[in-house]
Amino acid sequence: MSQLTVSFDNQKPLLCDVNLKVGKGETFVIVGPSGAGKSVLIKTIAGLVRPSSGKVLIGGEEIHRLSKSDQEKLFRRMGMVFQKNALFDSFTVFENLAFPLRESSDLSDSEIQDRVNWFLEAVGLPHAAQKFPDEISGGMQKRVGVARALILKPEIIFYDDPTAGLDPITSRLIIDLIIRLNKEFKTTVVSITNDMNRAYQMADRMGLLTDRELIVTGGVAETQKHSDRRVQAFIRGEVRIA
Amino acid sequence: MVIITPAIRILDGVGGGLMFLGEIIRTLRKYKIDREAILTQIYNISMASFFTTASSGFFVGALMSVQFNMQLRQFGALSVLGGLSTSATVRELGPLLIAFMLSGKVGAYTSAELGIMRVTEQIDAMRCLGTNPMQYLVAPRFLGIIISAFFLLFLGLLMSILGGVILATLVADLSPSEFINTIPMYVEGHSVLSGLFKCLCFSVLLATVCTYKGYTTTGGAKGVGKTVLATALATMVGLVLLDWFTTYLAGVLLDTWRAITI
Numbered sequence: 001m002s003q004l005t006v007s008f009d010n011q012k013p014l015l016c017d018v019n020l021k022v023g024k025g026e027t028f029v030i031v032g033p034s035g036a037g038k039s040v041l042i043k044t045i046a047g048l049v050r051p052s053s054g055k056v057l058i059g060g061e062e063i064h065r066l067s068k069s070d071q072e073k074l075f076r077r078m079g080m081v082f083q084k085n086a087l088f089d090s091f092t093v094f095e096n097l098a099f100p101l102r103e104s105s106d107l108s109d110s111e112i113q114d115r116v117n118w119f120l121e122a123v124g125l126p127h128a129a130q131k132f133p134d135e136i137s138g139g140m141q142k143r144v145g146v147a148r149a150l151i152l153k154p155e156i157i158f159y160d161d162p163t164a165g166l167d168p169i170t171s172r173l174i175i176d177l178i179i180r181l182n183k184e185f186k187t188t189v190v191s192i193t194n195d196m197n198r199a200y201q202m203a204d205r206m207g208l209l210t211d212r213e214l215i216v217t218g219g220v221a222e223t224q225k226h227s228d229r230r231v232q233a234f235i236r237g238e239v240r241i242a
Numbered sequence: 243m244v245i246i247t248p249a250i251r252i253l254d255g256v257g258g259g260l261m262f263l264g265e266i267i268r269t270l271r272k273y274k275i276d277r278e279a280i281l282t283q284i285y286n287i288s289m290a291s292f293f294t295t296a297s298s299g300f301f302v303g304a305l306m307s308v309q310f311n312m313q314l315r316q317f318g319a320l321s322v323l324g325g326l327s328t329s330a331t332v333r334e335l336g337p338l339l340i341a342f343m344l345s346g347k348v349g350a351y352t353s354a355e356l357g358i359m360r361v362t363e364q365i366d367a368m369r370c371l372g373t374n375p376m377q378y379l380v381a382p383r384f385l386g387i388i389i390s391a392f393f394l395l396f397l398g399l400l401m402s403i404l405g406g407v408i409l410a411t412l413v414a415d416l417s418p419s420e421f422i423n424t425i426p427m428y429v430e431g432h433s434v435l436s437g438l439f440k441c442l443c444f445s446v447l448l449a450t451v452c453t454y455k456g457y458t459t460t461g462g463a464k465g466v467g468k469t470v471l472a473t474a475l476a477t478m479v480g481l482v483l484l485d486w487f488t489t490y491l492a493g494v495l496l497d498t499w500r501a502i503t504i
């Protein structure tokens with residue numbers, strides 16, 4: 001993406017001239033204080049929020065300029081895990097996973113069943129298949145969200161704060177799961193979090209979103225030694241809430 | 243500014259609603275809509291609102307019968323009670339009052355349902371899975387509401403005649419046959435067509451407003467609350483304005499038709 005600016009209702013821009021390039025198969029983690037615009041940034045990259053200016057290219061295609069049908073085709077090559085999971089509350093866990101396969105693939109019913117069962121096993125939830133989202137815990141919902149986002153085997157996946165609201169042990173397990181599945185499917189990952197430990201755990205490269213700009217800090221070691229005082233302040237937990 | 247700002251907001255809402263209707267029509271033309279999803283919507287809406295519509299239709303008819311009885315009794319013209327009260331009910335008050343009832347039930351339910359899906363990001367999730375929410379969520383609801391609301395309004399009108407007959411028997415000492423026999427004198431084919439045309443227009447308005455308001459909800463629980471309120475308000479004001487417009491249009495069409503045929 002280049003020169004990305006996002007503002008709402010003609011107000012002061014939330015993001016200003018943000019530039020980023022993520023390579024194929026890379027895991028890029030965006031960290032930053034609450035309210036800095038991380039979710040808006042990832043939703044803009046994923047095509048859900050239209051930027052005021054600038055462009056986002058995914059595989060050479062400018063996502064916000066595509067026709068609806070071309071956008072739908074591109075969306076099928078991407079996956080997204082939402083901060084609050086966004087599971088379909090009128091569907092069971094099984095139906096949540098089967099939905100994208102039924103709507104966006106040519107798989108037969110038995111193939112859908114097999115693939116859903118494989119993913120339920122992979123995220124450790126075969127026993128929850130017939131439960132509704134409000135009948136399972138937050139950590140389990142997150143795992144269903146991860147499985148649903150990966151079930152179409154996307155090339156790119158976006159994680160909007162995948163450990164938000166989870167305890168440290170569950171957070172670590174979720175990140176382990178994400179890393180394992182991403183390695184298995186060789187997906188390109190863009191993730192956001194405000195938990196530095198989880199960011200270090202999964203990132204190939206990182207960036208700090210603060211003061212409406214994205215500071216690309218590099219790998220974990222480079223980030224830890226980065227010269228920008230805002231990066232160091234955030235790592236040490238000294239940054240003020242935006 | 244006190245008048246201009248709300249006026250701009252109203253125009254913005256009307257424009258947004260019309261553009262949304264255009265988007266639904268484009269979706270209906272371009273995409274295949276799941277028949278089972280439409281039938282499910284029709285079944286759910288019809289079953290949930292059957293009793294409400296039937297009873298409100300019954301009481302609208304009963305009310306008109308009582309009101310006309312009081313007026314006509316003064317002129318000794320009770321013999322035309324059936325024709326006059328049924329004509330007024332079928333052409334005017336019946337579709338409007340029954341549509342009000344439906345807007346409270348179907349409109350509020352649908353806008354809240356879509357609104358909650360919007361604020362909990364379920365609609366965004368659907369898009370991210372390569373599914374078109376207009377095709378999967380909005381279009382089946384839109385068609386389901388139009389078909390079931392039209393059916394329910396028609397049912398309500400039939401029930402209003404029944405209500406009129408029963409109350410006329412009770413308060414005006416008219417036999418059912420005396421009531422019914424005068425109906426064809428005042429309720430002609432064009433009156434029925436006008437009533438049915440209104441029902442169709444009201445159904446389209448109701449379906450458009452509640453899906454538009456629900457789909458464009460912003461904010462959390464408060465946003466959903468505002469959406470339901472805005473849906474109720476927009477639908478009721480819209481129904482009154484549309485009632486006036488369809489009456490005017492029906493009058494113009496009838497005059498034109500008479501001028502051609504006579």
